[in-house]
Amino acid sequence: MGGSKETQYRLGSLMPSSNLQGGSRMDGIKLMKEMTQNNRRALSNINQNIMEATHKPCVVNRRDPSGRYTEQTVQHCPEETKKRSLLAPNPSYQLDGDITDIEEYEGAGDNGVPVFVRHTEAMLDEIERLNSSCVSPDYMAGQFDINEKMRAILVDWLIEVHYKFELMEETLYLTVNLIDRFLERQAVIRKKLQLVGVTAMLIACKYEEVSVPTVEDFILITDKAYKREEVLNMEKLMMNTLQFSLCVPTPYVFMRRFLKAAQSDKKLELLSSFIIELCLVEYKMLRFSPSLLAAAAIYTAQCSLYQYKQWTKTSDWYTNYSEDQLLECSRMMVTFHHKAGTGKLTGVYRKYTTCKYGYAANMKPALFLLDSD
Template structure:
């Protein structure tokens, strides 16, 4: 079994890093794909019947086409058609009026309708779909911009759940308000910001070497922050807290999570099995077993799909977002806003345009709301990395991740020019 981590926080109360060992390209652990493997079971056509969207429309159309008509309706309709036909026959067989008499008859009919308060209107032609999207809401006075329906092309595939995608992410944005974090380090007498950053740096290496999903890493860091915001923790149990948070997050997100002995091993046997299980119960009870916390990585993948960004641009946005995990000053930012800002900065760095109406629609953020956070993210990229915490930068400097860590950040003046164009 390969060495699971290069960074060790083995001794209680001491934080140290062993010299990093550069691994070969072939030996680098690559994150496993969450999608189904190739050669898996083929999709059954019967599954498409589970989606009622298209099927419901067909049923409605069939009902309309085969609607039964009662006898009374048939009689009344037949009577109307007969009287109408008789009138047309009388007109066709009767003598033709002169043009002057016809004009006078039309004028008299208009006068009668005006006297009776009846005004004939020309039937309005139905609007095209483009006109409906760009229509003006007169009650509010706002013009709705056109946007692409990114889920429409996936409606036929029931495995993608495209029909529920908007509802899922709307629900996640609502839950964000329940998990707002505030500064908690002043309540921790034995911890500081640097200790938290070292712990997160170690957790990044654990995620990479155990080949866990990135969602697991983000959730584990969230669990650590929310626990520290409510409970005092000593430095000798900080690594135990990080390992146990990873265990809980892996049970929540992974198909095959690592076992308890694996997390005891990566802590260099500094803790006992009973201590880890006890910490697990403490975390769950403190958070009241509500651990479905929205993380920025889930929003980032959704927004990148809405922007139709390629994998390299998404990886650059992931790199920026993962750098924020170590930074204490980003813990109170909402996950959806952080993901949107990371994607916009990545689009600017790759010169792929700016914020589109589609992104504004699906994220719910106008571009001006992201400017302040974008500036802070760009400054984070420009800052000199700490020698003790290089796990994220080293990870994304590999060619597996397109070496996005080597892409130079945007010049501050150039970024300000881009932001002025957006306003």
């Protein structure tokens, strides 16, 4: 994968895109000033690479002077009798036409319940799989040119990119989820693996962030290993492959809730985040569900802080995991914690040895868990 220099990580040195859409001349000048200061584009001004929703204004539910609805109002908007999904992709975004087909509204079904959309068999399979929140733990067997070590290098590098761009935590977890789900369905050659990574982060940013790094930012962070057209084409391929399904439960979602149940302080929160980010790099951790990873990370962090086993009944109740159910995953996390500063993949360790993250990586791991029965 292409290398990058420290200065290339800084958004302040990157030139903003000049592709402004719509608005008056004064609005454009004002927007350019804001972009020069922040070097990011607001979501409302991003060139819509994924999809464009067109809305036709129409008047509905208008009353006449007598207070009753007029039939003429409905006749002005015949297209509104069709139910459209906001997730339906723009036709220009389709690659091979093999995407979800959302049919028109057809009134009521056999049981009298309106049928607003009908999903294809592929979408139903996708929904069923997402309900389990799991990526196949052995999907790498279907890849012919990449392996789990290459995945680990990519994720470790993306964690550094995420840190330099100062993105939200949710963005990182969604990025890794998109990468795994895409690689599960699509064979990728090794020279395109970094392209998959930065494209997944670009998509995750558009979904989670208020202000988003530009395509040019991600190109520069790869030391210009790819062109803009390659990023946009990969974006199209990923979105169609994933059926536009971006709303998935990640370990971060569960961890926020479980930390409240554990009545956590800032120290426990940072250590839990450090441990679970170490797991993002490890391919073998895909066999654990997101909720189990979150619960085990908090349990391991508590054991590290207090150096004895601690799992309250409250945590047991809200996580639905007993201490015995967490031990296997927790012991693996202790191993990752113990060797975090060694080897070549030290992105997470260096991130959590900073003041911003409370020097969480320097805390003593709960090695006693490895000796317990």
